[in-house]
Amino acid sequence: MNLMTLQRYKNELILLLTLTFVISAFLYKLSATKYVVENKASIQQHTAEIIQIENYKKQWKSKGMANKVKVFKTIVTGSKVKTFSKKSSKLTLSYINLTANELNKITNKLLNIPVQIIMLQIKEHSKNKFTMELTCKW
Amino acid sequence: MVILNLTAKSSNKLLIHRNMKPITKVKNSIDIILTPQFYTFIREELDVNFSYQAKQIAEALFDDYLDSKKQYQYHVYKCNHEWCFFAYNIDEIDLFLESIGIEKHRVSKIYFAQQIQEALIHPVLLDDNNVLQSIDETVTLIPKQLMNPTVEYKPLNIDAIKLKGGATMSSSLNSFVSLKETLIMSTLFLMLGGIFVVEGNRIKASIAKDDAKLTALLDDNPKYISSLSRTSILEKYEPIDRIERAKRQAIKDISKLLSNKSQLKTLNISKNKITASIRTQNQTISRQVKNHAKAKSFKSSGTALNVKVEKAL
Numbered sequence: 001m002n003l004m005t006l007q008r009y010k011n012e013l014i015l016l017l018t019l020t021f022v023i024s025a026f027l028y029k030l031s032a033t034k035y036v037v038e039n040k041a042s043i044q045q046h047t048a049e050i051i052q053i054e055n056y057k058k059q060w061k062s063k064g065m066a067n068k069v070k071v072f073k074t075i076v077t078g079s080k081v082k083t084f085s086k087k088s089s090k091l092t093l094s095y096i097n098l099t100a101n102e103l104n105k106i107t108n109k110l111l112n113i114p115v116q117i118i119m120l121q122i123k124e125h126s127k128n129k130f131t132m133e134l135t136c137k138w
Numbered sequence: 139m140v141i142l143n144l145t146a147k148s149s150n151k152l153l154i155h156r157n158m159k160p161i162t163k164v165k166n167s168i169d170i171i172l173t174p175q176f177y178t179f180i181r182e183e184l185d186v187n188f189s190y191q192a193k194q195i196a197e198a199l200f201d202d203y204l205d206s207k208k209q210y211q212y213h214v215y216k217c218n219h220e221w222c223f224f225a226y227n228i229d230e231i232d233l234f235l236e237s238i239g240i241e242k243h244r245v246s247k248i249y250f251a252q253q254i255q256e257a258l259i260h261p262v263l264l265d266d267n268n269v270l271q272s273i274d275e276t277v278t279l280i281p282k283q284l285m286n287p288t289v290e291y292k293p294l295n296i297d298a299i300k301l302k303g304g305a306t307m308s309s310s311l312n313s314f315v316s317l318k319e320t321l322i323m324s325t326l327f328l329m330l331g332g333i334f335v336v337e338g339n340r341i342k343a344s345i346a347k348d349d350a351k352l353t354a355l356l357d358d359n360p361k362y363i364s365s366l367s368r369t370s371i372l373e374k375y376e377p378i379d380r381i382e383r384a385k386r387q388a389i390k391d392i393s394k395l396l397s398n399k400s401q402l403k404t405l406n407i408s409k410n411k412i413t414a415s416i417r418t419q420n421q422t423i424s425r426q427v428k429n430h431a432k433a434k435s436f437k438s439s440g441t442a443l444n445v446k447v448e449k450a451l
Binding site: 011012014015018019021022024025026028029031032033035036039040043044046047049050051052053054056057059060104107111114116117118119120121122123124130 | 314315316317319320323324327328330331332333334335337338339341342344345348349351352355356359362365368369371372375376378379382385386389390393401402403404405406407408409
């Protein structure tokens with residue numbers, strides 16, 4: 001194909017070039033749409049998973065929990081704390097002679113501290129006197 | 139690499155007239171200068187500023203001078219304070235060019251003898267019978283018999299003449315698509331292509347923010363890059379979260395069953411179960427406790443004044 005032939009069909013060539021451009025641009029748009037459709041959901045899912053993991057860890061594996069659970073030792077008179085044992089990230093404690101108010105106070109505290117309750121036993125051993133055993137971890 | 143010359147830069151020039159002899163094969167592009175044998179010329183003073191405006195009225199201007207059965211092309215340019223109009227039949231020119239051995243695609247530009255009228259002030263002998271001369275600033279074909287026998291004819295050196303503003307042969311004839319159509323369609327294609335590109339970029343950018351957020355999170359926590367590791371951690375924490383929330387909700391629900399007339403005797407929470415026994419003052423209270431417990435999805439049992447409620451976690 002010599003220059004003259006190109007010259008002869010220059011209008012068609014211009015159209016061909018612009019048509020190629022518009023087709024390429026259309027394919028680019030299609031590929032962009034496909035890319036977004038394929039990736040948006042997965043990106044959002046991965047992001048949500050990471051945020052969820054961070055939230056779970058923040059809630060159920062809080063670093064300051066060892067100090068926070070010390071409140072169970074001081075929440076009632078020391079004579080009512082029968083045992084208090086904190087090892088690593090596990091707490092075992094028991095109370096005796098708790099009044100209903102004290103029991104409510106301890107229970108409310110327990111509900112609001114994000115620890116995993118392994119075992120909880122509350123027993124009324126005499127009229128309005130309760131014992132409580134608790135094992136929890138974080 | 140072949141570079142397409144879209145501006146159709148001119149090369150050799152050739153004066154075309156009816157009685158010219160056939161030419162040996164032309165290999166390069168040429169510009170042709172047509173004698174008045176191939177065009178009709180009108181000079182008109184018009185109140186228009188642009189050549190495209192003048193071209194719009196060209197057809198009407200030639201209405202009385204041209205054969206209505208033929209199709210004409212028009213060329214216009216401004217000459218001094220007037221407009222110079224040319225009407226030509228490209229098919230006729232094409233046929234003639236072929237007859238003298240010039241392939242139409244070799245012709246890049248078409249000029250008119252009128253455009254070189256200053257060089258034709260002195261008569262030029264075209265062939266044995268015809269003379270070309272500018273009379274009253276209009277290039278005219280004159281039969282040789284009418285010329286003064288003593289007149290001296292000068293050769294015309296057209297290669298030395300600089301020409302501008304000719305008509306393009308390709309836009310008139312060779313292309314299947316006219317220049318106007320090409321321009322309109324190309325502009326549309328370019329605009330459409332531009333829209334697609336902008337739209338494509340916009341679509342891609344729509345997840346750029348999410349992508350950047352994920353990248354930042356992964357940069358802070360590279361151990362979460364693996365989906366297996368994420369799934370494993372989630373599988374560990376999801377049941378903890380669900381069960382611990384259930385335990386706390388169950389304790390709250392049991393506390394709502396208690397009153398002055400219904401008191402807690404025992405409460406046990408083990409791994410997957412919560413049980414409580416409640417002492418009531420009478421059977422009516424027992425029924426109420428049982429109904430409330432049922433409403434909270436607890437299973438209730440027990441003797442008259444001792445209600446036991448339990449729920450799997």
